[in-house]
Amino acid sequence: MIERNIENYAIELKGISKKFGSVVANNSIDLDIKYGEILALLGENGSGKTTLMNMLSGIYYPDGGTITVAGKDVTISSPNDAINLGIGMIHQHFKLVEAFNAVDNIVLGTKGKYQKPKVLKEKISEISNKFGLEIDSDKEVYNMSVSEKQTIEIMKVLYRGAKILILDEPTAVLTPQETEKLFRILRKMKEQGSAIIIITHKLNEVMEISDRVAILRKGNLIDTVKTCCTDENKLTELMVGRPVSLKIKRPETDNKKTILKVVDLSVVGEDGREALKNINFKLKRGEILGVAGIAGSGQKELCESIAGLMKIKHGAVLCNKENIIGKTPDEIIDLGISMSFVPEDRLGMGLVSSMGMVENVMLKSYKKNKGFFIDKNPARKLSEQLVKKLEIVTRNVDMPVRMMSGGNVQKVLLGREIESNPNVLITAYPVRGLDINSSYLIYDLLNEQKQKGVAVLFIGEDLDVLLEISDRIMVLCHGEVKGIVDAKNTTKEEIGLMMAGRSMEGADDDE
Amino acid sequence: MMSKTFIRTVKNLERSQFEILRLRIMAFIFALVAGGLFIIMIGYNPVELYGTIISGAFRSKMAIQATIKIMIPLLMSSLGVTLAFKMKFWNIGAEGQIIMGAVFSSYFALFHSNLPHGLLLLIMFVAGFIGGGLWGLIPAIFKTRHNTNETLFTLMLNYIALHVISFLRDGPWKDPGSSGFPKIARFVTNAQLDKVFGIQFGWIIGIILVVIIFIYLRYTKQGYEINVVGESQSTARYAGMNVKKIILRTMILSGGICGLTGVIQSAGSDMTLAASVAGGVGFTAIIVAWLANLNPVGILLVSFLFSILEKGSSVMQSTYGLSTYSAAVLQGIILFFILGCEFFVRYKFVFGNKGGARS
Ligand SMILES: Nc1ncnc2c1ncn2[C@@H]1O[C@H](COP(=O)(O)OP(=O)(O)OP(=O)(O)O)[C@@H](O)[C@H]1O
Ligand SMILES: [Mg+2]
Numbered sequence: 058m059i060e061r062n063i064e065n066y067a068i069e070l071k072g073i074s075k076k077f078g079s080v081v082a083n084n085s086i087d088l089d090i091k092y093g094e095i096l097a098l099l100g101e102n103g104s105g106k107t108t109l110m111n112m113l114s115g116i117y118y119p120d121g122g123t124i125t126v127a128g129k130d131v132t133i134s135s136p137n138d139a140i141n142l143g144i145g146m147i148h149q150h151f152k153l154v155e156a157f158n159a160v161d162n163i164v165l166g167t168k169g170k171y172q173k174p175k176v177l178k179e180k181i182s183e184i185s186n187k188f189g190l191e192i193d194s195d196k197e198v199y200n201m202s203v204s205e206k207q208t209i210e211i212m213k214v215l216y217r218g219a220k221i222l223i224l225d226e227p228t229a230v231l232t233p234q235e236t237e238k239l240f241r242i243l244r245k246m247k248e249q250g251s252a253i254i255i256i257t258h259k260l261n262e263v264m265e266i267s268d269r270v271a272i273l274r275k276g277n278l279i280d281t282v283k284t285c286c287t288d289e290n291k292l293t294e295l296m297v298g299r300p301v302s303l304k305i306k307r308p309e310t311d312n313k314k315t316i317l318k319v320v321d322l323s324v325v326g327e328d329g330r331e332a333l334k335n336i337n338f339k340l341k342r343g344e345i346l347g348v349a350g351i352a353g354s355g356q357k358e359l360c361e362s363i364a365g366l367m368k369i370k371h372g373a374v375l376c377n378k379e380n381i382i383g384k385t386p387d388e389i390i391d392l393g394i395s396m397s398f399v400p401e402d403r404l405g406m407g408l409v410s411s412m413g414m415v416e417n418v419m420l421k422s423y424k425k426n427k428g429f430f431i432d433k434n435p436a437r438k439l440s441e442q443l444v445k446k447l448e449i450v451t452r453n454v455d456m457p458v459r460m461m462s463g464g465n466v467q468k469v470l471l472g473r474e475i476e477s478n479p480n481v482l483i484t485a486y487p488v489r490g491l492d493i494n495s496s497y498l499i500y501d502l503l504n505e506q507k508q509k510g511v512a513v514l515f516i517g518e519d520l521d522v523l524l525e526i527s528d529r530i531m532v533l534c535h536g537e538v539k540g541i542v543d544a545k546n547t548t549k550e551e552i553g554l555m556m557a558g559r560s561m562e563g564a565d566d567d568e
Numbered sequence: 569m570m571s572k573t574f575i576r577t578v579k580n581l582e583r584s585q586f587e588i589l590r591l592r593i594m595a596f597i598f599a600l601v602a603g604g605l606f607i608i609m610i611g612y613n614p615v616e617l618y619g620t621i622i623s624g625a626f627r628s629k630m631a632i633q634a635t636i637k638i639m640i641p642l643l644m645s646s647l648g649v650t651l652a653f654k655m656k657f658w659n660i661g662a663e664g665q666i667i668m669g670a671v672f673s674s675y676f677a678l679f680h681s682n683l684p685h686g687l688l689l690l691i692m693f694v695a696g697f698i699g700g701g702l703w704g705l706i707p708a709i710f711k712t713r714h715n716t717n718e719t720l721f722t723l724m725l726n727y728i729a730l731h732v733i734s735f736l737r738d739g740p741w742k743d744p745g746s747s748g749f750p751k752i753a754r755f756v757t758n759a760q761l762d763k764v765f766g767i768q769f770g771w772i773i774g775i776i777l778v779v780i781i782f783i784y785l786r787y788t789k790q791g792y793e794i795n796v797v798g799e800s801q802s803t804a805r806y807a808g809m810n811v812k813k814i815i816l817r818t819m820i821l822s823g824g825i826c827g828l829t830g831v832i833q834s835a836g837s838d839m840t841l842a843a844s845v846a847g848g849v850g851f852t853a854i855i856v857a858w859l860a861n862l863n864p865v866g867i868l869l870v871s872f873l874f875s876i877l878e879k880g881s882s883v884m885q886s887t888y889g890l891s892t893y894s895a896a897v898l899q900g901i902i903l904f905f906i907l908g909c910e911f912f913v914r915y916k917f918v919f920g921n922k923g924g925a926r927s
Binding site: 430 | 787788789790791792795796799800803805806807808809810
């Protein structure tokens, strides 16, 4: 047998470099992946993962280096080139036409003669069966959940015959069940001989799905290790450069007093359905109330109603016994209620992508100083502090935030909210897409706020994290509260059952 | 397998300032060369003709004054639309706003011309601002209330404004002194703008406006709000901004500044209310504003260059006895290259399979 069969290598990268101005995003990277292999790409926020993959999918050109696909030297100068080479990438922002149905989206942009919908559907269902995808061909994209949209994106790539699949943080917006489903598809593809590169910050997923792990740090490839010969702690150490403890603290506080009381709150969502149904709960100073629930159970509506961004059907939200329903977002901010929601596209709410950190940091506070003119100096100082405190990677505080890596953008958002000295801090999915180190930084920040007497409402996805950090956990299902339980005395199974719709005894006692 | 396309466009967001400057200079040279070919084709010497355009705009004190006179309305209305464009409110109704500003102020110029000069001018400016502001406010109200399309709405209001002038000219405001031919009376001297250095003082207002708008957009809370609303309305709402109020306010200002343009053009240059008071300036202003990247100082520069081209080619036309059309074609060719250059600033062509990973 030949020891190194060149045909087996799907991609070989040699000395790939990419600079943005003075920022070295990738520095002479050597990396390869075989057909029938799943490679995980791991690295802190801003370490250059997305940039590297974008060069394979034709979005950026490398400044230097060679790319070999299936044994041949190639140049990839557009997404079309990539597709022709059999490389498909699933980006974090889906690129689908909302008004089209699944089939139209899948065939959109492919060359060749017009084919009858029936023929197309057969072709698609053949591929679906082969890889275990579930696709409802006639459903319009705007009716789809995030996970369904992602499946369409994968189908698009498979339909074009890609043998190499790149996924950029595909699980960041999926529920655990949806993630499992995705992984089943990926395993099937691997069995059929595809090469798969997956970027994720979740170490348990890396351990579960990958064959090998490549670790990037500050644009350099630090190491490539076999998944079977490593563990989460070792990976973290490689990634961060020093050992990091993977334990979340839950400090005790006293003097817990109710500050926010939600009474019989009902809200009609954008689609006309009742998104929240008679919600009741109390939020106390010095505690973290975790909110669990599968995506779309009313989390967004809950945040937006408290922040004054949604019309309320009925009910009340009392802040220190004063009803805030009917107040403008402005007045609610003045009451010290801070809300930060990290949406699925991350930049959607709360930040202005073309502005720098300074102008984003002053977004909610610019009205504070008197007069007609704006004073950027305090915001500038604060931005510089935040860069240091949260280890934000940016060229300078005036660089548009859209040029920052995903994780750093989020640190700006959360940093601003925390620095506004809130009484009530509502935060939804604050660690979406953040690397391990930054996630723990965020958990520490939330705990710090809690110890200062701030009431924290923490809407999360990762049940393990919720169980470790929260004092109490409230479970939402289809817009209803299924119960509020003490986090120390509950189990993942119990929460899981409630998420699926079973009601439990409450732990929502007063004062 | 590689893609067979030989040439294609790629979005290019990574050009440095220096590269952009180089592109612009190259576009300018290309424009001169292409225009030169056209001039040779119609049988003239390009160097001479280009020389005439420059010297025509500056050859005498009067020529310079005329160039500046062309520049004033262009500068002011470009500043006006810039406010709306920053907010991504596509105000292409500067024409109508200029006209309504002129109409409102002309009422006082025609029927209250015996007021003290200073007071009369002040009232005319206020009236002009209100007229233009109102014409800007109407589409904004419909946009915020019913989410109508502002592009169509502002465009349509241009035609209504034009017909308002015709109506006044043919009916209520018709000059009794003119026999048969309907026109509006010439403003009396008391209602005309004074001259500073031989040019109506509108140029001073224009320059002051450049400074004001620059500061307004960059250093005031309202300017900041405009920028945020332009970027994302949902973010603005989240930050506690009153988005509707901001849109209405900004459109009053945007239309109001265009209204002032109307006052200055009618009372400073035309000395009457003519249907041609805007004369396409409101549309050219859109080009000027975008060419200058919505930067007030850039607008000052670009509108100056535009007026040199305008004035210079009219001199060239009369000196060489060219037809209006050939002068227009030449202007068109030059503009084509300058605007085309902006495409290259944002995109680039990739030839064949070049530009890949090979270093
Ligand atoms: N278009 C761009 N212009 C300027 N700088 C950029 C651009 N894209 C990326 N960068 C910079 O390159 C570096 C690497 O970014 P990249 O997005 O590849 O990181 P990442 O590893 O994907 O991070 P994350 O986990 O946060 O998504 C960052 O410092 C980022 O600021
Ligand atoms: Mg990334």
